[in-house]
Amino acid sequence: xxxxxxxxxxxxxxxxxxxxxxxxxxxxxxxxxxxxxxxxxxxxxxxxxxxxxxxxxxxxxxxxxxxxxxxxxxxxxxxxxxxxxxxxxxxxxxxxxxxxxxxxxxxxxxxxxxxxxxxxxxxxxxxxxxxxxxxxxxxxxxxxxxxxxxxxxxxxxxxxxxxxxxxxxxxxxxxxxxxxxxxxxxxxxxxxxxxxxxxxxxxxxxxxxxxxxxxxxxxxxxxxxxxxxxxxxxxxxxxxxxxxxxxxxxxxxxxxxxxxxxxxxxxxxxxxxxxxxxxxxxxxxxxxxxxxxxxxxxxxxxxxxxxxxxxxxxxxxxxxxxxxxxxxxxxxxxxxxxxxxxxxxxxx
Amino acid sequence: xxxxxxxxxxxxxxxxxxxxxxxxxxxxxxxxxxxxxxxxxxxxxxxxxxxxxxxxxxxxxxxxxxxxxxxxxxxxxxxxxxxxxxxxxxxxxxxxxxxxxxxxxxxxxxxxxxxxxxxxxxxxxxxxxxxxxxxxxxxxxxxxxxxxxxxxxxxxxxxxxxxxxxxxxxxxxxxxxxxxxxxxxxxxxxxxxxxxxxxxxxxxxxxxxxxxxxxxxxxxxxxxxxxxxxxxxxxxxxxxxxxxxxxxxxxxxxxxxxxxxxxxxxxxxxxxxxxxxxxxxxxxxxxxxxxxxxxxxxxxxxxxxxxxxxxxxxxxxxxxxxxxxxxxxxxxxxxxxxxxxxxxxxxxxxxxxxxxxxxxxxxxxxxxxxxxxxxxxxxxxxxxxxxxxxxxxxxxxxxxxxxxxxxxxxxxxxxxxxxxxxxxxxxxxxxxxxxxxxxxxxxxxxxxxxxxxxx
Numbered sequence: 001x002x003x004x005x006x007x008x009x010x011x012x013x014x015x016x017x018x019x020x021x022x023x024x025x026x027x028x029x030x031x032x033x034x035x036x037x038x039x040x041x042x043x044x045x046x047x048x049x050x051x052x053x054x055x056x057x058x059x060x061x062x063x064x065x066x067x068x069x070x071x072x073x074x075x076x077x078x079x080x081x082x083x084x085x086x087x088x089x090x091x092x093x094x095x096x097x098x099x100x101x102x103x104x105x106x107x108x109x110x111x112x113x114x115x116x117x118x119x120x121x122x123x124x125x126x127x128x129x130x131x132x133x134x135x136x137x138x139x140x141x142x143x144x145x146x147x148x149x150x151x152x153x154x155x156x157x158x159x160x161x162x163x164x165x166x167x168x169x170x171x172x173x174x175x176x177x178x179x180x181x182x183x184x185x186x187x188x189x190x191x192x193x194x195x196x197x198x199x200x201x202x203x204x205x206x207x208x209x210x211x212x213x214x215x216x217x218x219x220x221x222x223x224x225x226x227x228x229x230x231x232x233x234x235x236x237x238x239x240x241x242x243x244x245x246x247x248x249x250x251x252x253x254x255x256x257x258x259x260x261x262x263x264x265x266x267x268x269x270x271x272x273x274x275x276x277x278x279x280x281x282x283x284x285x286x287x288x289x290x291x292x293x294x295x296x297x298x299x300x301x302x303x304x305x306x307x308x309x310x311x312x313x314x315x316x317x318x319x320x321x322x323x324x325x326x327x328x329x330x331x332x333x334x335x336x337x338x339x340x341x342x343x344x345x346x347x348x
Numbered sequence: 349x350x351x352x353x354x355x356x357x358x359x360x361x362x363x364x365x366x367x368x369x370x371x372x373x374x375x376x377x378x379x380x381x382x383x384x385x386x387x388x389x390x391x392x393x394x395x396x397x398x399x400x401x402x403x404x405x406x407x408x409x410x411x412x413x414x415x416x417x418x419x420x421x422x423x424x425x426x427x428x429x430x431x432x433x434x435x436x437x438x439x440x441x442x443x444x445x446x447x448x449x450x451x452x453x454x455x456x457x458x459x460x461x462x463x464x465x466x467x468x469x470x471x472x473x474x475x476x477x478x479x480x481x482x483x484x485x486x487x488x489x490x491x492x493x494x495x496x497x498x499x500x501x502x503x504x505x506x507x508x509x510x511x512x513x514x515x516x517x518x519x520x521x522x523x524x525x526x527x528x529x530x531x532x533x534x535x536x537x538x539x540x541x542x543x544x545x546x547x548x549x550x551x552x553x554x555x556x557x558x559x560x561x562x563x564x565x566x567x568x569x570x571x572x573x574x575x576x577x578x579x580x581x582x583x584x585x586x587x588x589x590x591x592x593x594x595x596x597x598x599x600x601x602x603x604x605x606x607x608x609x610x611x612x613x614x615x616x617x618x619x620x621x622x623x624x625x626x627x628x629x630x631x632x633x634x635x636x637x638x639x640x641x642x643x644x645x646x647x648x649x650x651x652x653x654x655x656x657x658x659x660x661x662x663x664x665x666x667x668x669x670x671x672x673x674x675x676x677x678x679x680x681x682x683x684x685x686x687x688x689x690x691x692x693x694x695x696x697x698x699x700x701x702x703x704x705x706x707x708x709x710x711x712x713x714x715x716x717x718x719x720x721x722x723x724x725x726x727x728x729x730x731x732x733x734x735x736x737x738x739x740x741x742x743x744x745x746x747x748x749x750x751x752x753x754x755x756x757x758x759x760x761x762x763x764x765x766x767x768x769x770x771x772x773x774x775x776x777x778x779x780x781x782x783x784x785x786x787x788x789x790x791x792x793x794x795x796x797x798x799x800x801x802x803x
Binding site: 119 | 366373389466532534535536537538731732735736738739742743746
């Protein structure tokens with residue numbers, strides 16, 4: 001009996017011990033995570049960095065970065081200060097020292113953080129690489145474009161496009177080609193800073209790469225950034241048996257070559273793949289292809305509901321002739337105006 | 349012989365409680381770094397700009413409303429006021445008999461539309477009409493006959509056109525940065541299929557036009573007691589499970605789900621009233637079977653405030669249904685139990701949910717019966733019984749207090765000292781009466797499951 005009481009009493013004591021331990025742990029965590037990074041501390045440091053940069057801009061030629069204190073080398077703050085200074089243009093001479101500051105202070109820090117295990121460090125590194133083109137960062141950017149954290153590879157992809165690095169862009173496209181649609185759509189936004197150089201790189205990939213997934217990814221990117229006539233042969237892609245490639249090629253083709261695209265799109269209205277028929281309809285609608293009214297009207301009887309609704313929408317967008325075609329065929333479809341297409345990145 | 353059996357059962361209960369307590373200690377230990385790390389992550393700053401950029405994916409917030417005329421507008425206003433830009437709102441009026449639809453029509457100037465919606469998930473409720481707002485372009489309302497919450501959610505999922513959606517209860521207000529924070533979690537984890545947000549108690553708070561003006565703990569005992577429950581459940585329990593590849597349940601009141609993943613498993617189970625539990629467990633099972641690397645997680649940084657039952661009857665009924673259908677869902681996915689193919693989920697999470705969280709209530713009930721029997725047959729050792737009860741209740745209080753402390757240090761939802769004092773008082777007194785009432789509801793739910801024909 002004595003053992004039993006002893007056992008239970010000890011559990012009660014253990015519970016009290018755990019209460020004390022939890023309180024202590026929580027207090028320690030608070031000290032570490034919260035107190036260590038108090039806002040006032042952060043602001044003070046930020047002001048010191050800003051003052052340093054301000055004084056540096058007064059004598060840009062005598063600016064010596066080696067005197068930049070080591071304890072100020074916090075990548076999060078440095079990125080914040082740089083971005084804020086960029087957007088506000090606080091100092092007139094900022095542009096003169098900006099490149100040097102980023103290359104000599106921020107980039108070495110970023111390169112160091114790009115290989116850390118902690119994803120937050122890698123994220124800051126990727127963000128830092130977005131600040132300026134140049135520097136020997138390609139290897140790190142490529143590494144970050146393969147990161148498992150979406151936010152890290154999103155910034156790394158953006159950095160790759162900004163740097164116009166052929167290897168890094170190919171690395172992103174390769175990754176995009178194997179990713180799910182969610183990551184793909186995020187990646188596509190990374191190409192916002194698309195340049196002519198980026199276009200040439202993608203053009204080069206299309207000329208050499210045969211993988212349907214990689215080719216289709218290239219078309220997806222180009223869809224948003226068409227900047228000239230097509231210099232490569234698209235025939236095989238437009239008739240490919242790989243539906244992903246065919247769809248991407250069709251989507252792209254309608255933009256730079258609208259006149260030659262219309263007959264191809266009309267022919268694809270009879271494709272066995274629903275998605276192909278849908279893209280053809282959407283692109284005909286976009287091109288306002290009145291010559292396709294009779295073929296689009298046939299799609300009002302398609303076996304797939306979404307093809308039918310898309311055909312109806314396409315006809316409605318073609319003015320009176322289109323509306324007449326609907327009225328003659330299926331007047332009840334005129335009522336249909338349910339449209340979510342104003343939302344970007346939808347998955348059809 | 350009887351005495352030996354009773355003694356054996358007493359020891360069995362004791363060892364069960366020790367094992368369960370150890371499980372909770374592991375969870376608590378896992379939750380502390382998780383909460384603090386996530387708190388630090390949200391302090392990273394400068395992400396609002398990113399979240400408002402075109403980079404972000406659009407999200408549909410799905411609300412199933414049944415007789416919610418009092419709260420529905422506040423719920424919608426809270427979404428409209430959210431800082432995340434790409435948000436679409438889809439409200440399903442599940443055959444309300446009050447003025448829910450009339451209110452929506454009047455305030456948002458709804459007009460009828462005639463959509464054709466794909467039937468990717470099979471649904472049973474008859475849809476009456478679709479509406480959209482004349483001025484708030486991102487609002488769509490589906491009016492249908494009453495067929496239950498799961499079916500309404502499935503109808504909404506079929507109509508949803510975004511890759512991600514959030515299920516939100518019609519009596520829940522989200523904080524302005526809630527969607528941004530839940531999206532932040534999605535973007536900082538690999539292949540996320542479900543993210544749960546934290547849910548706090550709205551009763552007692554002051555709110556206007558979907559905005560919480562004053563956060564306060566309810567003074568009424570029943571909502572205040574539920575504050576303790578929710579705090580334990582969300583801040584410590586679910587955070588702890590993040591370390592073990594995610595919990596089996598996130599609050600249906602506020603959870604982000606991957607549209608494609610939900611379609612893959614055929615949507616919400618129509619028969620199950622604990623649809624939040626069922627969908628998460630099902631997602632775990634499906635993703636594991638497909639041998640995918642996936643994340644099911646929880647973020648305390650994304651917070652929503654919900655209205656909870658204020659009468660004992662409605663509370664009892666809610667817990668009865670939850671217990672019955674959680675058990676149903678667990679047994680439906682029983683192949684996960686102690687199955688190494690399902691990783692941590694099969695080896696630790698599932699058994700803990702089944703034997704600890706769900707069937708644990710039966711052991712607790714058995715403990716109470718054993719006390720009575722032991723007293724009746726004259727073998728009750730009063731000091732021993734008091735020690736055991738002290739250990740159990742002390743442990744629950746310990747967990748609650750630790751959770752409260754974590755909250756006050758990190759997200760600090762209740763800022764007043766009076767709230768803290770009230771909270772601590774409630775966390776101690778909940779063991780006297782309220783806990784036993786909750787057990788009775790859950791025991792009834794367990795019997796409800798085993799004696800119902802619906803399995």
